[in-house]
Amino acid sequence: MTDRKPGYTTEVPYPNVYHRELNPSFHTMALNANGLAAPSRETPYTYLELGCAWGLSTLIHAAANPDSKFVGVDFNGECIAAAGEIAKEAKLTNVEFLQADFADLPGRVMPPFDTIVMHGVWGWIDQTGRDHIVRILDRHLKPEGHAFISYNALPGNAPVDALRRLLQVGFELGAEPLFNKVNAGVGIAAQVKDNGARFFAAHPMMAERMDHMIKPAPRDYLAHEYFNADWQPFYYRDVEKVLAPIGLQFAGSAHLLDLIDDAQLPEAARRHIAGAPTMATRETLRDFYINTLFRRDMWRKGTVAQTKDSQDALMATRFVVGQGVEHFDRIAGHAMLGEVRPKAEPGRAIVAALEAGPKTAVELSKDPTLASVELAVILETLMVLAAVGAAEPILPEAGLAARKASCQRLNAALAQRTLNAARTGGREWQSLASPVTGGGIATNAVIQAFILARHQGVEPMAFAASFAPDEAPAADVQEHIRKLYEVFERESASTFGNLGIV
Numbered sequence: 001m002t003d004r005k006p007g008y009t010t011e012v013p014y015p016n017v018y019h020r021e022l023n024p025s026f027h028t029m030a031l032n033a034n035g036l037a038a039p040s041r042e043t044p045y046t047y048l049e050l051g052c053a054w055g056l057s058t059l060i061h062a063a064a065n066p067d068s069k070f071v072g073v074d075f076n077g078e079c080i081a082a083a084g085e086i087a088k089e090a091k092l093t094n095v096e097f098l099q100a101d102f103a104d105l106p107g108r109v110m111p112p113f114d115t116i117v118m119h120g121v122w123g124w125i126d127q128t129g130r131d132h133i134v135r136i137l138d139r140h141l142k143p144e145g146h147a148f149i150s151y152n153a154l155p156g157n158a159p160v161d162a163l164r165r166l167l168q169v170g171f172e173l174g175a176e177p178l179f180n181k182v183n184a185g186v187g188i189a190a191q192v193k194d195n196g197a198r199f200f201a202a203h204p205m206m207a208e209r210m211d212h213m214i215k216p217a218p219r220d221y222l223a224h225e226y227f228n229a230d231w232q233p234f235y236y237r238d239v240e241k242v243l244a245p246i247g248l249q250f251a252g253s254a255h256l257l258d259l260i261d262d263a264q265l266p267e268a269a270r271r272h273i274a275g276a277p278t279m280a281t282r283e284t285l286r287d288f289y290i291n292t293l294f295r296r297d298m299w300r301k302g303t304v305a306q307t308k309d310s311q312d313a314l315m316a317t318r319f320v321v322g323q324g325v326e327h328f329d330r331i332a333g334h335a336m337l338g339e340v341r342p343k344a345e346p347g348r349a350i351v352a353a354l355e356a357g358p359k360t361a362v363e364l365s366k367d368p369t370l371a372s373v374e375l376a377v378i379l380e381t382l383m384v385l386a387a388v389g390a391a392e393p394i395l396p397e398a399g400l401a402a403r404k405a406s407c408q409r410l411n412a413a414l415a416q417r418t419l420n421a422a423r424t425g426g427r428e429w430q431s432l433a434s435p436v437t438g439g440g441i442a443t444n445a446v447i448q449a450f451i452l453a454r455h456q457g458v459e460p461m462a463f464a465a466s467f468a469p470d471e472a473p474a475a476d477v478q479e480h481i482r483k484l485y486e487v488f489e490r491e492s493a494s495t496f497g498n499l500g501i502v
């Protein structure tokens, strides 16, 4: 069966993944980290996600921000139906999922949005689709509103574009159904690589990608990533040119690792970029120095100006840690030019202090263990921790009880589906909503079982074991789950506690 909308694979849905950069509270912190003013998330807001697929990010944000209004749009009916069912099960009355084509939205009557986000959409559709997105941003984003757009970037993706051409040749020769065609695409490229093609010698990263595809990577992911009729990487400048006429200005990267230039750029490159006369020059130089593969950019409808208030706002932001100090050595992220880690000191002391409860940089500076550390260094370290995903900004205390109640309902609905899928096969929903951060956290089926059992007041290990696949031997399963429960208790129960999830 071929059911392809012009330019987009609709036979198989995209995997369901939570994206932290789509979290409005995270945006606020990222805008501040870019030196810009940012909307407070204490006032209710409106939020639209374009191409939301299964709606996991929008569901999580809706549950964690019950006073705000959320809309998720995708033309994939299976995904939208599932997202809508989960919203209903979780009794979320502040979210709507629309099965619609972007083409239908510019003319649709909708409330104006404070935030419009899209992840993995801009470069995965055809030019007509992008034109519709620009009209949506023009028509439905409020003045002073913010957009988030991620895309595969150039020059990093130049060889990926070439590899995709080769994959497509095999795909077109392959027989239906879709996954056969995907395998035919991967097969032809693997053969070219194995026969010693110079393309792969010249681009070792493409050889690595082929190894990953052969391994194999999930076919639904590959279908969307490499086999859409339209897939296009962009130079920053070309995106800016399209968004400037509708009044959108670049408001910095939401990928905080991008802000840690020390980790990515040699001194001469930093000086060169700092001296660039325009944003387009600056970002272009950066993308060439780094060979950027993926951009996660924020845009503001209106003027963008640096403000000192952003520093005060960051100082007043409370952070929570995602792991205990005993795992400090595991805290690391990967920037384009290598690994980024927080400095051991004051990193350890900060993580230890945050483990005891969320704090601002100013509050941390009053902790006896950090008394001799300058406030600027504390803030810088917090930013590194946030950039590598080890710390998250949190929402204000007010409203926490209501947020907890709606997150608990959503988390129960997600966990129940994940556990049913673990037993009988099907789609797992591997993130849960945090009423503390307003965003999601990645989990797995077993952890979801332990958390759900605690909420239901039943014995966690027996509860988790009841979802093991039928064919698994009972004694082995019980022993395995007992060990996993020990690890959960020791390593992650307190984290989920700090995040308001257990």
Ligand SMILES: C[S@@+](CC[C@H](N)C(=O)[O-])C[C@H]1O[C@@H](n2cnc3c(N)ncnc32)[C@H](O)[C@@H]1O
Pocket (backbone or CB within 6 Å): 008, 014, 015, 016, 017, 019, 050, 051, 052, 053, 054, 073, 074, 075, 076, 100, 101, 102, 103, 118, 119, 120, 121, 124, 125, 129, 224
């Ligand atoms: C690559 S997936 C990304 C999904 C999700 N945002 C994520 O990053 O996990 C792109 C999504 O956009 C949707 N999409 C593509 N073209 C669309 C259109 N013209 N109208 C509505 N949805 C569209 C697809 O169905 C798909 O779910």
